[in-house]
Amino acid sequence: MERELRREVFKKALKKLLFLLLLVTALVLITSIPVNFNLDYYDGDFQINTTWQEIRGHMRENLTLLFSGRIFQVPLDNQSLGNLLRVSGLRSFTVFFFGMLLGLLWGVPKGILDRKKAHKKGTFKTLQKILPFSLPEILVVLGIQVLGSYLYRNQLSPIPHAGYSGWLNMIYPILAISVLPGAYMAKITAEAIQEMAKEPYIRVAKGKGCSPYRLFRVHYSRGILLEILGAFPAILVMMFSSLVIIERMFYFPGLTYYLVEFYANSTGNVHQAGIGFTLFIVTLGVFYYILFQGAEFLKSWALPAGDRN
Template sequence: MIQFIAKRFAYAVLTLLIVTTLTFILVRVIPGNPIERMTEELPQEQRQQVFEQYGFDQSIPMQYKQFWKDVIVDQDLGESLSYRGRGVTDTIISYAPISARLGVQAIFIGVTLGVILGVIAAINRGNWPDYFVMFIAILGISIPSFVVASVLQYFFAIRWGVLPTTGWGGFEYTILPSIALCFHPLARYARYMRANSLDVLHQDYILTAQAKGASRFRIIRKHVIRNAILPIVTLLGPQLAMIFGGSFVIERIFSIPGLGAYFVTSVIDRDYTMVMGQTIFIASLYIFSLVIVDILYAIIDPRIQVSNDS
């Protein structure tokens, strides 16, 4: 198991290095330089000083070398080019918890309701609960999150006035954004859980448990959910990382100062340092979440054996 984990982490570090390198090259070969736009009205001597300050007077290989020196040795992701005086690390530390709070709430709601609805649909296959859950799943997959957000704002904030429309504050400000974010994942979790629960319900060990007199609730809790939830774990790992980069639309609609909006703005503004810093942050979460998923597989399902060749 230790060797398996070590290999997975080694692959994760290598993948992160490749992703970071490709991003570094791509953002610099795209036409347009933010430094030139910032310094176009300055005298040539001052422009040169700004280029030297940010290292853009050097070749791309030298910039790449300096980038990793700053990250590894100085543990510094640099200063934003668009927001002068604001460090990339400080921006991530300040705004990532906001996106994380929304994302964690959305994932918790989505996973909990998705698993419950999927199991209900499976044990009532062909009856109205099954059709109702599948109808919800089709709606969740078909309707974009920004449409769900707009509908929620209209009814709960504008028409009924029970929740705030936009802004950020206490728990009440997170309810509508979390529901809008969880609607699509909930539908996916329900569909996967239904399909896998149906497969598990036809396994021999379920018949054996029934023959031994185990209650229906015990069979579902001990056998069906535990064996059918593995695909949900697979979806859950990447979902945890994508809450930072994939929620920018919802954050814009509800005027939430999260990290997603900064990521989109930095790409549009060619803010190299902000793009690189957030790429490292989000890619690290995404890649290492896959490692955690692999480890959880062996914990959740003892039938999965870890070999030396894994």
């Protein structure tokens, strides 16, 4: 029995590793196509502004550099791509994780409060539910940036509103990236409590005098966790898209900031910028895949044994 279990775990792990390898290879091949690639239809024939041999050469070069590890030694702007990836990645991942944590810390309690006030109606209550989803994401970020700029310029706050010189510069990006996922988790929490409140065992527990705290700790918490983990892919997409906007608007030099710089060839070296674009895209893809698989593992761990696939 134990041997069969180990074999099953090994098969699943091998499948996930193979999929990750295919994902990395696909990202390298796609991003190896020059950013100025253009396909025209002229005089009854398709024409491109480069050659297929050149594109295949870029693909082979990027694959060789990545899987040999030499891609991290490629020089760019007086430093290596590996060093730039390490520094910018640490900044982006810090903002990402703390933003997710902040969204969870205010989103779940807000969802619980929204459910408690479900019987109350009012314009303000309706607005606070739909406003985060109805406003364009860039407008939310702009509002936080304008507020931060006003406070900093008038010496009402020591927190800088743009650039990066220390950990204080991370505060506004963390606040901005937590808004949409926090609002989404609040919505999920309120809906999960509403659905679970209809279950017979919840009604029986209430009838026996079970306190709201015990109801939440024993019954509601697992259901909320499963719902949030189930929506985790959507939350990740929200946060990754927010990260691109936030890093550009706050001039925060993280992964996606340099990714756009590479795509626009703002570094001055087209060839090395293309290699950097490939490396940073692969890093973000691997990061997303690891987070997604981590959420799936937590979800399967939280489920009762009989409900697991």
